[in-house]
Amino acid sequence: MSERAVRSAFLAQQGFCDAMDAPLTGRVSGALAEALDDTTETGRRVLAWPGEAIEDALPLRLVGGLRALALRGDAPELAALFAGEGDAVPVLAAALRDHDAALLPWLDGPPQTNEPGRSAALMLGLIHAARTFGQPLDLLEIGSSAGLNLLIDRYAFDLGGLRIGPDGSPVTLTPEWRGPPPEPVAIDIASVRGVDIAPLDLTVPADADRLRAYVWADHPDRFARLDAAIAMFAADPPRLDQGDAADWVEARLAEPQPAGHTRVLMHSVVWQYLGADRQARIRAALDRAGAAATPDRPLAWVRLEPNRDLARHEVRATLWPGDAETLLARSHPHGRWIEPITIGSA
Numbered sequence: 001m002s003e004r005a006v007r008s009a010f011l012a013q014q015g016f017c018d019a020m021d022a023p024l025t026g027r028v029s030g031a032l033a034e035a036l037d038d039t040t041e042t043g044r045r046v047l048a049w050p051g052e053a054i055e056d057a058l059p060l061r062l063v064g065g066l067r068a069l070a071l072r073g074d075a076p077e078l079a080a081l082f083a084g085e086g087d088a089v090p091v092l093a094a095a096l097r098d099h100d101a102a103l104l105p106w107l108d109g110p111p112q113t114n115e116p117g118r119s120a121a122l123m124l125g126l127i128h129a130a131r132t133f134g135q136p137l138d139l140l141e142i143g144s145s146a147g148l149n150l151l152i153d154r155y156a157f158d159l160g161g162l163r164i165g166p167d168g169s170p171v172t173l174t175p176e177w178r179g180p181p182p183e184p185v186a187i188d189i190a191s192v193r194g195v196d197i198a199p200l201d202l203t204v205p206a207d208a209d210r211l212r213a214y215v216w217a218d219h220p221d222r223f224a225r226l227d228a229a230i231a232m233f234a235a236d237p238p239r240l241d242q243g244d245a246a247d248w249v250e251a252r253l254a255e256p257q258p259a260g261h262t263r264v265l266m267h268s269v270v271w272q273y274l275g276a277d278r279q280a281r282i283r284a285a286l287d288r289a290g291a292a293a294t295p296d297r298p299l300a301w302v303r304l305e306p307n308r309d310l311a312r313h314e315v316r317a318t319l320w321p322g323d324a325e326t327l328l329a330r331s332h333p334h335g336r337w338i339e340p341i342t343i344g345s346a
Contacts, residue, residue: 009053022218031088065106068213082217114145117335118268120173125302125317136190142245143270144194150238153189176337195248246281253289268304290320
């Protein structure tokens with residue numbers, strides 16, 4: 001990308017953040033468009049980015065590194081900036097200079113925003129599948145990061161008044177509901193399994209701190225929820241594999257499926273990071289498995305992914321037999337609000 005295009009990406013990220021109720025994070029991203037220069041290794045690497053800055057979430061990689069410095073107490077001026085204080089451009093320019101070596105590793109991989117709130121949006125797809133097929137669900141998640149959305153069967157949900165999940169769960173997800181509630185339906189999750197190319201280990205403090213660094217400063221409520229979910233995971237970790245998403249999907253979908261169970265592939269804010277080849281392989285594996293699906297062994301593909309044109313995230317589900325895709329809702333990327341579109345009676 002050209003330097004101009006990279007700087008424009010940071011300004012575009014500011015617009016996305018503003019649209020997603022995160023003006024503090026957006027202010028930092030927008031100011032980085034001006035603060036970056038070629039006097040630091042971090043600046044040179046960012047401004048000469050070889051890929052697509054928005055698709056690669058480049059602004060959020062760098063903002064995450066800066067946020068980590070602030071949370072560790074290594075840069076009080078950054079902590080003040082994330083609280084809305086200070087002159088952003090000079091503070092960021094100084095931070096890039098003073099913490100160059102510490103920031104560089106944050107550019108090496110995409111953000112791992114393992115946000116439990118996304119389970120509320122994914123639950124809409126599970127409701128849709130359960131209402132259509134009425135069977136126990138076997139969940140397969142790609143891009144699981146640390147695996148916190150693999151706890152979806154242990155979270156409690158209040159979706160516009162519809163309550164799902166165990167009473168007394170340490171995590172209850174209550175997104176702002178912008179529409180009629182879903183019609184009641186039983187959700188029976190029989191199994192949960194996930195994969196990530198580089199899963200975080202929540203028993204390692206540095207990995208847990210990495211997750212916290214990606215929590216936007218605008219949303220302090222997410223910190224308490226994240227810590228509760230981390231404790232749940234540590235007490236009884238779900239099955240989380242390390243591996244390539246396309247290899248894993250091909251292998252899992254080729255395995256025998258129990259009669260009377262619905263197999264569900266789900267993911268949230270991961271599709272853009274897979275690249276065209278992996279996307280094509282996963283879609284081909286779904287098409288093969290979908291062609292073999294029967295009413296007794298159905299398949300569902302549930303995802304929460306961004307629509308860049310609308311600066312919104314969409315919940316979609318595709319069901320087989322039939323290869324029927326449905327736009328279920330628009331959602332905040334972290335599940336703070338959900339606007340249902342077609343949820344209702346079957």
